[in-house]
Amino acid sequence: MNELNQKYKVSKTIFNFISEHNELTPLRRQVAQVLEETYKAQNLRGMRHIYKDFKEWALDLNKEQLSELNQILKDQFDESLT
DSSP: OOHHHHHHHHHHHHHHHHHHHSOOOHHHHHHHHHHHHHHHTTOHHHHHHHHHHHHHHHTTSOHHHHHHHHHHHHHHHSOOOO
């Protein structure tokens, strides 16, 4: 899997996890749209920023949710938030 696809899939997994545990506000809908548009444009630089921002955003989850998300990322992508 190339870097763009990897970062997109990890970012989308993080976003979906956060969205499942929190209300999907208009701002979150816009963030999801930016993620999709960045991927569609094959913008690796932009995807790197989104990937970094989503990982930082996820660190605000409570310990239980953070642990659960880390396990999902480890199982699916062999990486974690830290």
